[in-house]
Amino acid sequence: MLDQWRRRRAAHRVTTGDGRRLKAFRWWQLLSRSLFHLPLRQADGRTTLCSVDVRHWGRKEDGEVTADLYLDGVRHARSTMPAVLPVPGGRVEVATSSFGLRRCHHVPDDGAERQLVPDPRSAEGRRARLDREHPALSRWIGAVSVALLVVGLGLNLLQALEPLSQIPPVNDVTGTFTSPVLLPLxxxxxxGVGAALGSVERALRLRYSWLDDAGN
Incomplete structure (x- = not known):
């Protein structure tokens, strides 16, 4: 029931597209734009190319981050985040995190959901190509990303507990906690920078979890 309420609320944020053509991805947009595609088979057998374009720095007029839906290269709909965009036979769900996309999936009316495929020129597409061509290196980079997040989260918690334990109501219950770790600034x-880079790398693979927010 909660998911249905969220979808209905998201549907109210969708506006009709203006028919503009999808612009090609440029190399200088690596940090500011995500572009994903997926061919969709319609009931009459025709195939429609579904594309989702997200500009992470927001619209010029109000700074709002939106997801633009293109069908066969023509802007069909737009929504603020989190977005639920209607497509033939289902919907496309798009959501962002502080470090990039956390979700960009096609959810059909019947059948299993599928993640859209990143444009090969985008940062997500380049990361996907690295995973295909150098899987061992890709796994190593992914492991380092998780390690950076875990270390950042653990050390932050240890150092935060000491001042928290000195608050009188907390101190009455727990006593004073002395952190065994005191790191220079x-x-x-x-x-902190390492944890942020780890989250960015995970966002390029749409591998969001609570750890990404907690570690940063």
């Missing part, structure tokens, strides 16, 4: 900043 430069190292805390370095770990």
């Amino acid at each position: 430069w190292l805390n900043v370095t770990l």
